[in-house]
Amino acid sequence: MNLALLLEMTAGGAPDRVAIGSLNGGITFAQLLEKAQRAAAYLEASETERVVMLDVNSEALPIALFAAGIAGIPFVPVNYRLADDRLRQILARTVPAVSVTAEDSTSRIQGIEGLEVMTRAEFLDKAEHPGVPSGRFVAPEEIAIVLFTSGTSGDPKAALLRHEHVTAYIVSSVEFLGSDEDEAALVSVPPYHIAGISAILSSAYSGRRIVYLPQFEPAIWVDTAREESITHAMVVPTMLDRILKELEAQNSTLPNLRHLSYGGGRMPIPVIERAMKLLPNIGFVNAYGLTETSSTVVF
C-alpha cells in the first residue's frame, strides 16, 4: 500500500484532529491531506522524479513526504549540515528533482543541472493552490524514501525504503487512531534521520499531534513541551542530558510528559538515572534500529 494511505485513513476517521502544530491554529489531518494532494498535483505536473528536502523541521516536511507518496516519486531528505561540496555531490545524484529548500540554503545549491530549487514558502504556496492528483496506482515495491548514510567510510550510500516496507512497519506495530486526543509528540530530530520520518508516519496513523522544533535547543524544548502539553518525545542521549540540565536550572519538571524514547547512541547510565529521578512518572524506551529496517527493530 501507498504510505499516503496512512494519512488518508486518519483524515477520514478523525478529520478535525490537529495533525501538526498547536491545538489552536494547527493543521488538521483533513487539511494535511488536502495540502499533500495539492502539492502532489503540482509535482505530477512538473514531471520531476524526486522531491529533495533541504530544510529544518516544519509543516512542509510531512506535506512533502505525503505529496511525494501520492505522486509516486521518492522523497529524499538531505543533511543540511554537510559541507557545500559534499551536499552538491549528493544532490547531483538525485536529479531530475525539485528541492524544497531553507531560505538561507538556496544559494548553496544553485547551478546543479536538473535540480529545481524552491524555497519552503514557494512549496507551501503550491500546497495551497487547488489541484487534484491523478491517483495513479503506486506499486508497493516502488521507492518511497531515500535516506543517505553519513558516508563515514566512503561516499554516502542511499538506503532505499519502499512503500511496502514503511507501511508494513506502521500497520503491524501501530494501532489505527490508537492515540488519545490529548496526545502530542515533540519532534526535534532532523528530517533526514529515519526517526524523523517514522515519527510522521506513526503519528499520522495513530492520530497523534506533532509539534516541531526547527532545531534542538534545550530551553526552547522545555518551554515548548510545557506550553504545548507534550506527552511523547524522542531524543538522543546528548539532548536528554541538556534537557535535564535545563530542568535542574529552572527547578521544574514536565507534568504532561508520559513517554520518552531515546536512541541514536549509547545512553550513559548517570544520565538515565538522573532522568528517572527527575521525571519519575515517565516511561522510558530505548530504541535501536537501522535506517534500512524502517527504524526501530529492538527495544
Added chain:
Amino acid sequence: MDLKAGSRWTSAVSDVEVVVVKAPESDVSLKSGGHEMLPLGTEGTGGAIEAGLDGDVPIGKRYADDVSGVELLVTKGGQGILTLNDVVLELKSAKPLPSSD
C-alpha cells in the same frame, strides 16, 4: 479477482473499503456482505447485504487468511462482513510494540 498487493477495493453494498497488504497465492473471490468487492472508484450495485453478513467492519482492522496468504487492511469502515471464497475472514490481531517514535 486480481487482488494484487496495493490494490484497493470497495464494497458493492456498503461504505467498506480495503487495501490489499499481501496478495493471495491463488485466485480468490473477495466479498463484503455477500457481494463480490469492486475496484475502488466503481459505483456500488445498490444491492442488499445478505442475511447473517451484516456485521461491522471497522476502519484500521486487518483481516487475513492463512490458506491463501491474503492480508487486507480496512481503509474505510462500514457494514458487510468480509469473506474469502465464502469463508469469513479472521481478524488479525495487532502486535503493539512499545512505541519509540
